Amino acid sequence: MSRTVTLVLLDATGRPLGALPPFDVPEPWWQQVDSVVAGARRHHGLDVAVLRLLDADRPAPPGGHVRYLAQVAEPPAVPLEPVAVDLAPHPRRPPxxxxxxxxxxxxxxxxxxxxxxxxxxxxxxxxxxxxxxxxxxxxxxxxxxxxxxxxxxxxxxxxxxxxxxxxxxxxxxxxxxxxxxxxDVPGADRYGAPEAERAAVAAAHHQVQRRACAAVDELLAAGVPDLRGTTLARWIRGRLAGYDVSAAADLLAGLDDRLGRVRDCGLPDTLVHGDLHPGNVRGDDGRRVVIDWADAFVGHPAFDILRLTEDVGAAGARRLVGGWARRWRTDVPGSDPERAVDLLRPVAALRQAAVYAMFVAAIEPSEHPYHVHDVPAALARAVAAARP
CATH class of the missing domain: 3.30.200.20 (Phosphorylase Kinase; domain 1)
Incomplete structure (x- = not known):
């Protein structure tokens, strides 16, 4: 799958110039613009800075025909197509x-x-x-x-x-x-990492989380979001206000009680990465670095092992969760990590739905297609995970 790209150009002062002829790029993911910049240089001899998505011919990524707003230092020699584009400021447009x-x-x-x-x-x-x-x-x-x-x-x-x-x-x-x-972190993002590599990531991450248990107050005082217990329940319900949550109504109504039972499992709150999938691990020659901590929060450690095992087969996920649970039982005698994972499985999907809703609320409408369909999809996963 690829993308067809049209760049609507602005000059150095921000004045609209028109649109370049469309060209294809190999990467389908709309947010990736390295190939767009390279394509403008290859096809048109232009150095561009891509500013933002304007629109696309499909409701969500990837692929399709995508238009971006871009800026050039000098007007290009290539003929441009006149195009109407809304350049009005928007309060949620990033710098x-x-x-x-x-x-x-x-x-x-x-x-x-x-x-x-x-x-x-x-x-x-x-x-x-x-x-x-x-x-x-x-x-x-x-x-x-x-x-x-x-x-x-x-x-x-x-x-x-x-x-x-x-x-x-x-x-x-x-x-x-x-x-x-x-x-720079040398190596490659570890998308599709095998079970053994995920087990190594989980073991190393456990040490980070054990260290963070004693630093919760410090992290919260420094501005890391607090998503512990009932605070998490309120945050989820607040973010999902205005969405159709009827299918998840029972789950949401029982959220405080469920999180109370999670607390009774005895595991401490800690630093949670928030999106610990292999694509957020980078490395080579056995060295691994967990990157992209922008979704981090203070909360329950089980959220990260649930994310790390999302796309693993059932047997592999059981083994990975089992290793995670053994480490926590050793560190916190009398705790019940497996029960905490079971209770939090639907909550993890609810939290993802709320995160996507937060993204949508914080961005201008032209970029809603990146996330708006993720909210109902995550809600459906939550409902499915809550079934006996």
Whole structure:
């Protein structure tokens, strides 16, 4: 599957110029723009900064014909098609999606790297959507990554400062408007990792969570979201207000009681990654680093093992959960980790639905297709997981 891309261009002042002829890119995922930037250069000889999604010919990613707003330093020589585009400001538009936004962020990162004694030799835009904007910056001392976050995810650098250990991303600098600069993590994202690799990730993550148990108050005071117990129940119901939750009504009504039974299982609250799937683990030659802590919160440790085993067969998931449970029983004698997992399985899907609803509420309507269909899908998973 691929994408067909149309770029609607703005000049350096933000004035609309028209649309480039469409071209195809191999990656279907709308937020990935490295191939879009490369395609504009290859097909039209243009260096562009992609600002944001305008629209698409299908209701949700991936693939299809997608239009983006992009900015160029100089008007192109290629003929452009006149096009009407709404350039009105929107209160929920992130800083990097405004004209000049990418240039300002890259200038900040370049200055920070210079301060660290590293000269930038190349910049490549990688991703832009409502959850983040990401650039790779090659320097005289290796690569670094610029990541810019929306307001609801700006506790990620706080988490990284606290982690500050092997196996965590190295934070180089933090700036205004959600900007942060990260050291490169060699290797590849571990999508599709086999069971043995997931077991190693779970074992290493357990050590992080055990350490974090004693730092809960510190993490909360620093701004990491509090999703413990009844606070989580209120947060889920609040985020899902306005959605059709009739199929999950009984589950939502019994949420406080269910979370009370989870508390009785005896496991402590800790730092939760919030999206611990193998694609958020990067590494090579046996070294693994858990990346993308933007969804982190303080809550129950079972949420991470449930996410890590979502796309594993039933037998493999049982083994992974079993290893996780043995570690916690050793650390917390008398606890019942397996029961906690069983009770939280539908809650994990409810939390995901609420997270997607939070995304939709925080972004402008043109980007709703990224997430709006995820809310009912996660609600359906919650209902299915709650069945006896």
């Amino acid at each position: 990097w999606a405004h004209p000049g936004g990418p240039a300002r962020s890259v200038a900040w990162a370049t200055g920070e790297l210079r301060r660290l004694g590293r000269t930038v030799t190349a910049v490549a835009q990688q991703r832009t959507w409502n959850l983040s904007a990401i650039w790779r910056l090659d320097t005289t001392h290796g690569a670094a990554w610029l990541k810019q976050l929306p307001a609801f995810a700006r506790h990620e650098p706080t988490v990284l400062r606290w982690l500050a250990l092997p196996g965590a991303p190295v934070l180089l600098a933090v700036g205004a408007q959600g900007r942060m600069l990260l050291e």
